[in-house]
Amino acid sequence: MATLLKIDSSPMGEHSISRKLTEQFATSWRKAHPGGEVVSRDLTTKNIPAVNGLWVGAAYTPEEARSPEQQKVLAVSDALMAELHLANEYVFGVPMHNFSIPSTLKLWIDQVVRVGKTFSYSADGPKGLLNGKKATLLIASGGVYENGTAMASLNFVTPYLRTVFGFIGVTDVTIIAAEGTAQLMSGKIDPQTFLAPSLEKAHSHASL
Numbered sequence: 031m032a033t034l035l036k037i038d039s040s041p042m043g044e045h046s047i048s049r050k051l052t053e054q055f056a057t058s059w060r061k062a063h064p065g066g067e068v069v070s071r072d073l074t075t076k077n078i079p080a081v082n083g084l085w086v087g088a089a090y091t092p093e094e095a096r097s098p099e100q101q102k103v104l105a106v107s108d109a110l111m112a113e114l115h116l117a118n119e120y121v122f123g124v125p126m127h128n129f130s131i132p133s134t135l136k137l138w139i140d141q142v143v144r145v146g147k148t149f150s151y152s153a154d155g156p157k158g159l160l161n162g163k164k165a166t167l168l169i170a171s172g173g174v175y176e177n178g179t180a181m182a183s184l185n186f187v188t189p190y191l192r193t194v195f196g197f198i199g200v201t202d203v204t205i206i207a208a209e210g211t212a213q214l215m216s217g218k219i220d221p222q223t224f225l226a227p228s229l230e231k232a233h234s235h236a237s238l
């Protein structure tokens with residue numbers, strides 16, 4: 031069965047642009063995949079812990095030799111990775127925060143980038159283990175970071191997420207950006223007019 035994992039990280043609730051895009055994506059994806067399942071995760075309500083020394087020690091201890099304490103500290107990581115392994119496709123709503131990703135999404139990444147599970151070391155260097163997956167990143171930013179402009183070098187969201195997903199084996203990544211959302215705050219543009227092109231791109235891509 032086709033499964034879409036939908037992950038949101040905007041703290042802005044119903045005012046969030048990236049959430050509107052993931053919602054559109056999920057709606058269009060459901061239509062294109064009758065019988066498919068959408069698993070939704072809201073990282074702003076999940077309280078994902080930061081990795082600590084115990085976590086790192088546990089991750090590098092062979093599974094059969096882990097103590098109950100080590101098993102416990104990896105439980106959140108196990109559950110989040112299971113969702114990644116189960117789904118064929120992922121969609122992420124990502125607000126730009128301070129030129130990068132929200133801290134909640136970083137906590138999630140630290141839990142799912144795990145040796146022996148989503149990447150491994152080989153003679154040719156690190157190898158991603160999540161193969162055959164497809165990810166769509168729906169990114170909202172207040173400013174505009176168009177390629178070829180001076181602003182582009184300040185966008186750490188796109189290169190960072192491409193790198194992290196590539197590291198765990200997800201190389202089929204599509205990025206749809208709704209840039210310049212700050213215009214909405216100033217009332218310079220009507221929200222529907224602003225959102226229409228990104229909603230259409232999300233719809234088209236989810237319908238493939």
Ligand SMILES: Cc1cc2nc3c(=O)[nH]c(=O)nc-3n(C[C@H](O)[C@H](O)[C@H](O)COP(=O)(O)O)c2cc1C
Pocket residue numbers: 040041042045046047048049124125126127128129130170171172173174211212
């Ligand atoms: C804490 C915080 C930091 C932000 N930092 C940036 C930034 O560095 N660059 C930018 O262009 N916009 C920045 N913004 C604006 C958001 O990217 C913008 O509001 C976007 O629409 C957020 O996505 P959302 O509507 O899904 O929450 C920031 C917003 C917040 C709340």
